[in-house]
Amino acid sequence: MTLRRHQLRTRILAAAAVLALTAAAGCSGSAASGDQQPTGGPLKLGLILPQSGPYKSIGDDIGRGWQFYLDTHGGKLGGHAVEVVTADEAEGKQTAINSAKKLLDKDRVVAIAGTGTADSVESIKTLVTERKVPFVGTGGRPSTLTDLSYIWHTSWLSRETGQAIAQHLRTAVDGTVYVIGPDYVGGHDQIGGFVDAYTGAGGKLANDDGKPAWTPWPATTNFLPYLNKVQTSGAKAVYCFYAGTAAVDFVKQYEQAGLKGKVPLYAAGFLTEGAVLAAQGPAADGVRTVLNYAANVDNAANRSFAPAFQAKYSAAPNIYNVTGYDAALVFDLAIAAAGDTPTSQSINTAIGKLGAIDSPRGSWRFGTAHSPIQPWYLREVQNDGRARANVVVQNLTTLGS
Known part of the structure; x- marks a missing residue:
């Protein structure tokens, strides 16, 4: 074998070895392999x-x-x-x-x-x-x-929250309920879970067209036009789903609209959960929500x-x-x-x-x-002896399958 042919053969073998090592590495830990593995370390x-x-x-x-x-x-x-x-x-x-x-x-x-x-x-x-x-x-x-x-x-499951409280509102509220939430996937599931269970149990919505009111998300910061409709709807209660900054705006404007103390506000627990409760202040007092945890469980x-x-x-x-x-x-x-x-x-x-x-x-x-098979609780915003908090007042149901 000539020197030139020997050098060419050596290069080919080296290249093949590199390709083999690369393929082996790919099989052991590439994102496409379907079984990502640690490469050493944490x-x-x-x-x-x-x-x-x-x-x-x-x-x-x-x-x-x-x-x-x-x-x-x-x-x-x-x-x-x-x-x-x-x-x-x-x-x-x-x-x-x-x-x-x-x-x-x-x-x-x-x-x-x-x-x-x-x-x-x-x-x-x-x-x-x-x-x-x-x-x-x-x-x-x-x-x-x-x-x-x-x-x-x-x-x-996003539909479970509303499902868990629907029967309670059906029996606790003597009249129709106005329903409102944000117009995105999570909002439709949260509100849909309530509406289906509530109307399925014989409950009636106070909304003009018998359907939930949807607010553009995340653009809506002024809820007063929607809340003004609650005033004229004859609703005996309101049920909503909002979280984050929208929850702060909604609760404060609920009070500004003159509804607090007149039309009870019920909601998925995210309305008053976490940092938003402090930002809502006294406007949140008395709001009743449904969720799968409270600090006093x-x-x-x-x-x-x-x-x-x-x-x-x-x-x-x-x-x-x-x-x-x-x-x-x-x-x-x-x-x-x-x-x-x-x-x-x-x-x-x-x-x-x-x-x-x-x-x-x-x-x-x-x-x-x-997802969890777990209990759901009715909570009320009140002072727990130290600060404003979501306090469990009743066990509602257990959901999950």
């Missing part, structure tokens, strides 16, 4: 939260609950050191999917948690399913999901969690703190069960095998819809 997890936009306060609360779990468990999940990479959800839609792509393609996380809105889940559902990376949601969950193979929620886990959280953050915990906390708890249990070298697939399989979750909201477990 286990990388993604956390998508609204860090800007109208739901920023919700993102702050979810993140605080997530971090509280890590801080009280030595910064480890399932015995593994973790590196948490955060990304902005903003108002959902394109921002959410861009963040999810970055977490998967650049940061190469093995799992993702977070999101505050159903819009964001709707945006990223196809991506996480195609990549076969487990996603544990902490906020709104749309009714449009069909493939739940890699999608789980520690929060709620009495169970062993919450008797430990709530005082410790209060001591650290000088604020009573809320449902957003709990869904973030529970997402970390779910990963802690699943990663521990996923073997010495957890992968996206083994973590997802382990989540599916989890039993009861000992949460501050009470023991719950994943149902067939990959």
Whole structure:
């Protein structure tokens, strides 16, 4: 063999070796492989939260609950050191999917948690399913999901909130109810869940056309034109769904419109949950809401969690703190069960095998819809002896399947 032919053959073999190594690396950990694996060092997890936009306060609360779990468990999940990479959800839609792509393609996380809105889940559902990376949601969950193979929620199904309080309003309110909410996926699920259950039980809407009033989201900040219609509708109560900055505007303007004290205001619990309650001030007093947690829920886990959280953050915990906390708890249990070298697939399989979750909201477990089977409570804004708070006044029902 001539020297020139020997050099050419050597180069070809070297190139083939490089290609083989590249292919092997791709099979063991590429985003497209469907089983992302750690490359050494801490286990990388993604956390998508609204860090800007109208739901920023919700993102702050979810993140605080997530971090509280890590801080009280030595910064480890399932015995593994973790590196948490955060990304902005903003108002959902394109921002959410861009963040999810970055977490998967650049940061190469093995799992993702977070999101505050159903819009964001709707945006990223196809991506996480195609990549076969487990996603544990902490906020709104749309009714449009069909493939739940890699999608789980520690929060709620968006239609359940209204369903949980519908029968109570049917019997407690002597007359029609005016219904109003934001015009987006989460709003339609939240309000639709109430309307279907309420009218199905024989209840009547006070709205002129017998249909809920929809406000453009997130553009609506002036609710007075809508609230003026409540005045002339003859409604005996109002039921709504709003959260974040819209919740502050709605509650304050409800009082400005002269409705407070005249027409009882009921709502999905997000209306007075978290930081918005302090911003609403006395305008929120007496508002009754439905939700799956309050700081005064009495169970062993919450008797430990709530005082410790209060001591650290000088604020009573809320449902957003709990869904973030529970997402970390779910990963802690699943990663521990996923073997010495957890992968996206083994973590997802382990989540599916989890039993009861000992949460501050009470023991719950994943149902067939990959969301909690859990109790729902009627709450009222009142002074709990320390500050204005959402206080449980009645157990309503248990939902989930």
